[in-house]
Amino acid sequence: MKILFVISEVEDIIKTGGLADVGKALPIALSKLGHDVRIVMPYYKQVAKDLDLTNTIQSQIMHINGAHYTYKVKELGFHGIKIYLIDHPYFSEAQSLYADESLASNAQRFSLLSLCALSVSYYLDFAPNILHCNDWHTALTPYFMHSDYLIRHQLINKHDFFAQTKSVITIHNAAFQGAEKLDRVPLLNDHDKHHIYSDNNHVNMLRTGLMFSNKICPVSPSYAHEITSYLGSHGVSDVINQAPHKVIGILNGCDYSQWDPASDKHLPANFEIGNMKGKQECKKVLQKTAGLPPLKSTPLIGMVCRVAKQKGFDFIMPIIEDLLLHKVQFVIMGTGDAAIVAKLHDISRRHPDKFHFLEAFKPNLSHLIEAGSDFFLMPSEFEPCGLNQMYSLAYGTLPIVRHVGGLADTVIDISQSNATGFSFTEPSALNLLSTIRNALLSYHDSPSKIKKMIKQGMQTRFTWETAAKHYEHVYKSK
Structure with a gap:
């Protein structure tokens, strides 16, 4: 044709x-x-x-x-x-x-x-x-x-x-x-x-x-x-x-020629399903880059996106302080809404050991965040398709998403046997907080299930x- x-x-x-x-x-x-x-x-x-x-x-x-x-x-x-x-x-x-x-x-x-x-x-x-x-x-x-x-x-x-x-x-x-x-x-x-x-x-x-x-x-x-x-x-x-x-x-x-943890040149160490040691090194480097303590057993949540209402910040902002009461680290990179950006900078200043916000978009750092995070957050109000959740699955980083648009078509909730992530449906801050808490609890209490989900996610492919x-x-x- x-x-x-x-x-x-x-x-x-x-x-x-x-x-x-x-x-x-x-x-x-x-x-x-x-x-x-x-x-x-x-x-x-x-x-x-x-x-x-x-x-x-x-x-x-x-x-x-x-x-x-x-x-x-x-x-x-x-x-x-x-x-x-x-x-x-x-x-x-x-x-x-x-x-x-x-x-x-x-x-x-x-x-x-x-x-x-x-x-x-x-x-x-x-x-x-x-x-x-x-x-x-x-x-x-x-x-x-x-x-x-x-x-x-x-x-x-x-x-x-x-x-x-x-x-x-x-x-x-x-x-x-x-x-x-x-x-x-x-x-x-x-x-x-x-x-x-x-x-x-x-x-x-x-x-x-x-x-x-x-x-x-x-x-x-x-x-x-x-x-x-x-x-x-x-x-x-x-x-x-x-x-x-x-x-x-x-x-x-998803363009897996650019998003493959086994060959990604942006990463300090590569990894694959059979050998995940490089992912821990990526987490360590990400923590250092973000000025966070190098805590191996503390779950790290990453996010790379436009700072905008569509990306779920109406759900995120009301719960950040509650979320940071838990044993967790949080890295966000993005640019956008000035009012939200100012609040994120303020939270970053007040919680330097747990929260880091970078007002920028750097391709090399986006790869590092995907690779070094344990979870990737995408609680979008609407998301026609989305690509970051596909990258996350490939990099052994479990997505936490709202069950909407392309996120619903690519991320399978932990309640299913073939789970690859965590999802919620109702658009509210409390539902998001509950879902993140479930992810953190699973990380600490069900490591074998988390490993299974990571493997299933890394084996998933959405090709052009x-x-x-x-x-x-x-x-x-x-």
């Missing part, structure tokens, strides 16, 4: 979050299955600085709604895949990926990316069997392709060029929908207003993409179920429920090959 994969970021080129992990791993996995995958993404200012690519397509001009948009295209070979990077001032002159709207609104910027992706596909005579877009950034691509937009604005001459192309949109996080005032999106005019999803003169890019896509793939089966409810979907459940046959949840994979095969099935389905 020919697959046009449109996304806003790709790991190893530019990354702000987990979306980039998918942008790299899924196309590579699809390519290994024999598909011709082409990625389209922006040529950001930082990318231009890092790569300094030459043009593969010289200046192209699109005349739309009385304005003209001139762009160039760079090409990059990437693990056997061609990446086309759209060079336009909206991207190459913006100071950041998403925060700089001085040149145009994000809705306008990424609408242009979607149009350029289709234009490049047409220019190169690459008629895809599948158009695969991701989240709100590229959600208007199916609208532009399936509607009369391209013909109406004379962007293509062959009316049937995309006639056989099926569109798929992956929902990585429905909380972000690309809502914007229509007058800040010049690429959309009054005609479009009657076809896209608009409310009170605001376009909603994600909702529009869901309406026009042939298939909708949330990033885990549980999240696919959750977005059928109004609260779980952040308000897009009506679109989801209008065509439930279009919705197929597919769990993201499996995810790619599920997407392949979606691509082929009617």
